[in-house]
Amino acid sequence: xxxxxxxxxxxxxxxxxxxxxxxxxxxxxxxxxxxxxxxxxxxxxxxxxxxxxxxxxxxxxxxxxxxxxxxxxxxxxxxxxxxxxxxxxxxxxxxxxxxxxxxxxxxxxxxxxxxxxxxxxxxxxxxxxxxxxxxxxxxxxxxxxxxxxxxxxxxxxxxxxxxxxxxxxxxxxxxxxxxxxxxxxxxxxxxxxxxxxxxxxxxxxxxxxxxxxxxxxxxxxxxxxxxxxxxxxxxxxxxxxxxxxxxxxxxxxxxxxxxxxxxxxxxxxxxxxxxxxxxxxxxxxxxxxxxxxxxxxxxxxxxxxxxxxxxxxxxxxxxxxxxxxxxxxxxxxxxxxxxxxxxxxxxxxxxxxxxxxxxxxxxxxxxx
Amino acid sequence: xxxxxxxxxxxxxxxxxxxxxxxxxxxxxxxxxxxxxxxxxxxxxxxxxxxxxxxxxxxxxxxxxxxxxxxxxxxxxxxxxxxxxxxxxxxxxxxxxxxxxxxxxxxxxxxxxxxxxxxxxxxx
Numbered sequence: 001x002x003x004x005x006x007x008x009x010x011x012x013x014x015x016x017x018x019x020x021x022x023x024x025x026x027x028x029x030x031x032x033x034x035x036x037x038x039x040x041x042x043x044x045x046x047x048x049x050x051x052x053x054x055x056x057x058x059x060x061x062x063x064x065x066x067x068x069x070x071x072x073x074x075x076x077x078x079x080x081x082x083x084x085x086x087x088x089x090x091x092x093x094x095x096x097x098x099x100x101x102x103x104x105x106x107x108x109x110x111x112x113x114x115x116x117x118x119x120x121x122x123x124x125x126x127x128x129x130x131x132x133x134x135x136x137x138x139x140x141x142x143x144x145x146x147x148x149x150x151x152x153x154x155x156x157x158x159x160x161x162x163x164x165x166x167x168x169x170x171x172x173x174x175x176x177x178x179x180x181x182x183x184x185x186x187x188x189x190x191x192x193x194x195x196x197x198x199x200x201x202x203x204x205x206x207x208x209x210x211x212x213x214x215x216x217x218x219x220x221x222x223x224x225x226x227x228x229x230x231x232x233x234x235x236x237x238x239x240x241x242x243x244x245x246x247x248x249x250x251x252x253x254x255x256x257x258x259x260x261x262x263x264x265x266x267x268x269x270x271x272x273x274x275x276x277x278x279x280x281x282x283x284x285x286x287x288x289x290x291x292x293x294x295x296x297x298x299x300x301x302x303x304x305x306x307x308x309x310x311x312x313x314x315x316x317x318x319x320x321x322x323x324x325x326x327x328x329x330x331x332x333x334x335x336x337x338x339x340x341x342x343x344x345x346x347x348x349x350x351x352x353x354x355x356x357x358x359x360x361x362x363x364x365x366x367x368x
Numbered sequence: 369x370x371x372x373x374x375x376x377x378x379x380x381x382x383x384x385x386x387x388x389x390x391x392x393x394x395x396x397x398x399x400x401x402x403x404x405x406x407x408x409x410x411x412x413x414x415x416x417x418x419x420x421x422x423x424x425x426x427x428x429x430x431x432x433x434x435x436x437x438x439x440x441x442x443x444x445x446x447x448x449x450x451x452x453x454x455x456x457x458x459x460x461x462x463x464x465x466x467x468x469x470x471x472x473x474x475x476x477x478x479x480x481x482x483x484x485x486x487x488x489x490x491x492x
Contacts, residue, residue: 066378073381076385076449077446077447080440080446080449081397081437082397082448083394083395083397086446086448087394091386097384113376115377115378117377117382118377118379121382122420124419124420125382125420128383128387128388129384131387132383137386137391138390138391156378159382
């Protein structure tokens with residue numbers, strides 16, 4: 001009897017204890033969850049404040065880099081005729097461009113902006129601009145099958161993304177191997193295709209790249225490794241922000257990686273510039289350059305072959321030989337003042353007689 | 369110094385000059401001096417795959433002689449870079465060149481004074 005009662009007490013005690021344990025577990029779970037949330041909050045806060053600081057610091061660096069490049073633009077022109085100085089300035093410019101790309105990349109990851117180009121740029125120029133922002137730019141060749149321009153706001157982002165892809169391509173392939181950029185039209189817009197001849201990417205790298213390229217929100221910059229690998233994160237971020245797509249999954253024809261930027265039609269400029277092939281036929285929209293009057297070409301232009309005896313066969317001249325050219329189409333709209341016409345005719349006459357008297361005319365590369 | 373925001377515009381040259389030269393070394397200045405005149409050789413077609421700069425030179429030089437300095441100015445490129453592109457075209461036989469036209473000879477001071485005196489006597 002006493003035993004039975006003791007057992008009952010014990011069972012009740014056990015039940016109670018189990019209940020307590022359950023409660024404790026629940027409590028611990030709640031505390032752990034709370035802890036996790038707090039930790040995440042703290043991390044997010046830390047990340048946000050780190051990004052805010054970095055963004056502002058990078059903004060300053062971006063401005064300085066831009067300022068330096070504008071300075072260099074002027075210096076390059078100022079010392080353009082001094083070959084040695086020009087060559088040295090170009091190397092400085094090259095390091096400056098790489099520096100600027102890095103600053104822009106970090107800034108973008110921290111929510112900063114790239115700066116905006118006011119003018120549309122042809123896809124060929126976008127590719128060449130990107131090419132100039134990496135170390136081994138001379139390994140890159142650009143082939144464009146299309147002559148389209150990107151709208152101003154897409155110019156910098158696409159150039160930065162392409163530069164990151166080119167940086168990857170040149171870094172992860174043997175020195176000296178070529179890296180190709182092909183630009184092709186597709187039904188929904190156009191593609192920049194980057195092919196390298198490296199070893200390709202392993203599955204882990206591919207997964208990491210795919211994850212970073214499809215980001216939809218802020219990127220955890222502390223999770224990018226040490227040294228940090230910003231490239232894909234920058235690409236993903238900019239692609240999401242400006243509405244184009246980047247993929248790196250496929251294999252290039254050379255066995256390396258093929259990376260593709262697909263730019264939708266909405267980011268292409270409506271009025272495409274004149275195709276390169278036609279450029280020579282269209283009059284320049286800017287003021288036509290003041291040219292010296294063309295001197296009638298004697299010799300090569302009228303030689304159309306040789307006779308059986310080996311003498312040059314000449315074509316009949318089409319019209320009277322004149323030193324003063326008819327004003328070409330581009331200049332018709334703006335008749336020159338009479339005095340200027342007279343002056344230019346006198347000048348042309350003087351040059352013509354001068355040409356007849358001098359013998360230092362060189363024609364073609366043979367007389368170099 | 370403006371801080372870069374979405375609206376801050378970037379104005380530096382978009383395609384840097386070392387990309388236009390392809391990183392090649394620049395030709396010496398005396399090959400095509402600043403005042404050397406160049407023009408397009410007759411009946412030529414632009415080289416295949418010519419870049420926009422080469423096409424611009426083509427267009428500029430089609431109408432007559434231009435000096436190397438003017439070509440560089442119109443392209444907005446450093447003279448050395450324009451010179452490299454011109455040298456390429458020249459070596460491919462697309463361009464003709466000739467030395468700068470000789471300057472007008474300076475007349476000696478005595479003659480100028482005589483002319484001045486003559487003019488003064490005419491007007492005065």
